[in-house]
């Protein structure tokens with residue numbers, strides 16, 4: 001069961017919208033009592049305006065009503081344009097004015113018709129920047145304030161006060177719209193209590209945030225939870241970071257029954273700490289668990305545990321541009337037993353590592369070695385799971401590629417060595433002509449969360465993105481005929497990594513003059529902007545946790 005949990009700001013805004021609805025209905029009644037009033041000053045019009053507010057209010061009071069944001073944007077735009085229209089009518093006092101509104105995705109147009117003039121008022125809700133809407137909202141409020149001044153001359157001061165109050169409410173709502181549209185339905189907190197043992201000897205934090213590198217430093221605490229067959233997951237605790245004591249026969253050391261995840265907490269310039277799509281990581285963790293016969297975790301609880309841990313070690317989150325706190329959840333079989341069978345005991349642990357900016361001097365394209373002998377995974381195997389063994393299998397080819405001056409390997413399919421799969425520990429995209437192509441997920445490729453986000457962003461921007469089998473020969477032919485525009489890898493660690501060249505046998509194919517392409521740059525800027533809270537998050541992907 002979920003329940004609605006409003007933040008303080010959302011409660012305040014709910015109250016304000018409620019007030020506006022009462023105020024507008026009051027207007028409707030007022031105009032009812034004035035029979036001469038027709039058209040835009042009619043009761044029907046005011047009821048319509050209050051209905052728009054009511055719908056906005058319902059959006060976050062009805063837990064299961066989750067309309068697409070573009071239609072919420074339309075409602076907001078309708079509200080803007082209707083209010084602007086009303087204000088114009090107040091100013092010109094054309095009592096026979098009528099208004100017709102047209103609702104479009106993220107946009108509304110209101111056409112005003114009076115005996116001696118007509119006017120088209122439009123409002124658009126810019127989902128990405130949310131700026132234009134605010135601009136129009138501010139204009140509407142300015143006109144409203146001006147008309148308050150006119151009403152002030154002919155109505156009692158209580159009315160004027162009410163009007164000013166409504167104006168201020170509307171202004172607040174327009175400017176805090178992103179707060180309203182954030183998901184507010186939260187799970188009932190029936191989570192197990194997490195025990196806390198404070199680290200009494202905290203470590204010295206790395207002084208130079210430019211030299212953090214990746215995965216070298218670990219924070220003062222870690223999260224641990226145990227599983228025993230018959231008892232389930234239990235004893236969640238945040239404890240001082242430290243070694244596990246393992247029996248030499250611990251199953252995961254012998255049969256590799258282990259899975260992990262990789263995600264990050266970002267410290268934004270606004271001082272807030274955000275997670276990026278954590279529910280995706282936990283869903284993938286459970287898919288990996290399923291493949292490796294590891295018991296499922298309660299995803300919401302695991303996210304809660306991660307949040308509590310990050311909050312505990314909040315002071316470890318690096319603040320310099322591009323740095324972040326890497327989060328590593330993992331599960332491994334603990335039974336002291338030799339013999340191939342799924343374990344009966346497990347540990348779920350989460351550790352944190354402050355990491356440096358991947359590209360301190362700007363995004364750099366890399367040289368990729370096309371691996372024709374070794375493969376990473378095969379369909380039917382464990383490629384789609386984030387299982388430790390998958391990574392062990394890649395090290396040899398990785399080492400050989402590095403000896404040839406290529407930092408990463410491009411993996412081909414395990415059967416025909418014909419189709420492109422991934423690049424290093426990243427998903428890969430190619431832009432050929434006007435098509436953006438990424439290999440389809442068919443069981444051997446990790447379903448990357450950055451991959452999924454990039455696909456959604458590109459489609460939203462109007463690009464044609466196809467998830468399909470992509471033969472290496474198609475890429476080579478495109479490079480020859482000049483239609484291969486750019487290529488890039490995607491992953492949590494790097495976000496977007498442009499492919500500068502492909503080394504294939506004796507051939508080297510240079511892509512986009514070894515420079516970052518237009519699409520790669522846009523994705524990198526946009527995605528990092530969202531993750532660090534520097535630009536609006538129209539997708540609702542980030543979760544502020546502290």
Ligand SMILES: Cc1ncc(COP(=O)(O)O)c(C=O)c1O
Nearest residue numbers: 425426427446448449450491492
């Ligand atoms: C093999 C592999 N492919 C792709 C990815 C990218 O996944 P994500 O975008 O979720 O980080 C990773 C990331 O860790 C990976 O290990």
